[in-house]
Amino acid sequence: MVNTTDEEAPEAITMVEGVAAIPDGKDSIEDPVDGVSKCSEGNTPSRMPRPVSALSLISQSSGSIWLGAKRTSSCSSSPLSSTCNSMNSFRWTDGSTQGTQGLLWNTNQPDNAHAQTQQCLVALASRSQTIQDQWRWEANRLDDVACGGTVGENGPRAIRAYACGKRA
Template sequence: MLRHLPILLILVTPGYCMFRPQSPKQQCVDPKAYFSVDENQSRQSYNEENDEFFHVEENLEVSQNQLIQRDMVQESNGNCEEGWKNFKRPSGKWCMKIFYEDSITQSTAEQRCQAQGATLSGLQNQLESLYVTYTVSTHIYPSTGSIWVGLKRQTSCEKVGLTRNCTWATSFLWTDNSATGTHGLGWACNQPDNARNRSQNCATLTASYTGSVLGSQTALLDDVSCDFDYVKMDRKDRDIKAYICGKKPKA
């Protein structure tokens, strides 16, 4: 029986949270998300995302023409390594790759990225956010879950919720030294609220074939504890399923 992959169609309303004024009391409208299944995409698209952590090819022989062809393909991908996707940012080219692993902490995800010569990636804009969300949603379908991204709460905002000084735009900073600005800060409504004893210093992106998961909207950010155990807290539908690594391309 063919495995049907969901097509993510997100219609953004004018009241979309990430574009709301920088006021902690500002109300926002939930974005409406519609999902459909396309049989033609079964067994297609995103096969390249089925990555192994360790993949070794022995006795691989390639001709000079193959090497030249590979170099041309790599150059068209911004000189990113095979399996990594190139994104153009104001700070320069950036290579991103999604890795899949359940129930890991933010620090473990960061260690995994560093083993790849990378770091947890931030999100420059909503194009990157939707790419990551769609890719993960199709990979884990019909499951749902969360994705670690490179975003940490500022020290000055660690013990407070949304305030005049700690807003949706200023409470968190990108940690990858590449993402800039606030266009990638697509927070779910009323987030980041720093609930649960004021210890939500990390952030995840929600991935799902539905509009929301346990109250967290698909394709939007939510602040969470860096070692939050979704399964233990009976929130397994939002358990960590993946993390996104990023690094600069080869020179």
Template sequence: MTKIIFLFFFFFATVFAIFRPSDSDGSCEDESRHHGGHGHKHHHRDDSSDEGGYGGGGYQDPEPRCPSGWLKFNRPTGLWCVKVFSGVLTQPDAETACQAQGATLSGLQDENEITQITAQALPLLPSQSSFSIWIGAKRAAACNPCTPLTSFQWTDGSTQGTSGFLWNLLQPDNNFGGTQSCVVLLASTSPVIRDQWTWNANRLDDESCVGERGGALRGVKAYVCGKRGE
């Protein structure tokens, strides 16, 4: 009798174990605890938290930069990148050379830019104590009689105002039959040079756009290109 009762309880326990309902509601939670809290919960990547993504105040473009070797100027119109290149070219050819760099002949926003540009230019021609540099400015079409500050205009689409129009003494004079429609900047290792006249370094002169004048001390032997930061 005892054996029959034992077999009955063994059979009942086996059937109960087979048909016992599974605890499905807690399985994901339990599994998640065994797997660092992730389990079957799908954690979607939140791109808004990525640096440079959509977090905070929305998408933000990377800070504009200048290429290596280019001077960096923060102008009212934004970041402006500038580099001087050596070369005996006409003004139109210098403009073409700048365009090959994705740039244009650069204007001069202020005296700080002038000083840094000539400092970059002089080491390009170490055998030259002084020379002139094409810049991005041309005589206004209807301005032959205008004043020195209004007779020329910047051509680079970035330079503003007249603070960069720092002319040499008695310039611009539109000499040689009114053919001086372009502008050069004098770079010199000394503050003053003298040929037939006296010239100050870091100052401008109007020049024929083919640049055939200037002599040994003021010949046009470089050009300055500028472009917006990227």
């Protein structure tokens, strides 16, 4: 599991502007929600690190950044709807961050696709405005993903970093 504290960060983790790159060769994040919640104290949506700050840490032209949020229990098995939408489907896991105003989602997200298994949150960092895999994705926007995602893949949205912050 990738964790940091205010006092120390593992040698393999590089911290810049609140974004930590996942070391090359690491195949997965065992528990991204736990890892991010322990290091993201005090962030608010208006102070969340911008995805572009991660680009200096990753060698690829794009990648996803884990954020410390998890789907709410009332929306855990629901697709995108008027009841479960971009404003109420996720909660911050650090215990201090509040609010969802200002969160900018990719089109038709958070959809909780793949049999309602998308319980975690990422932001896309990219050197271009959009990237294309099976769909078109806007840079600097949010998406819901499965929490047990791998980081060793080579796709344009592979998880390559996670955001951290400190209480002000």
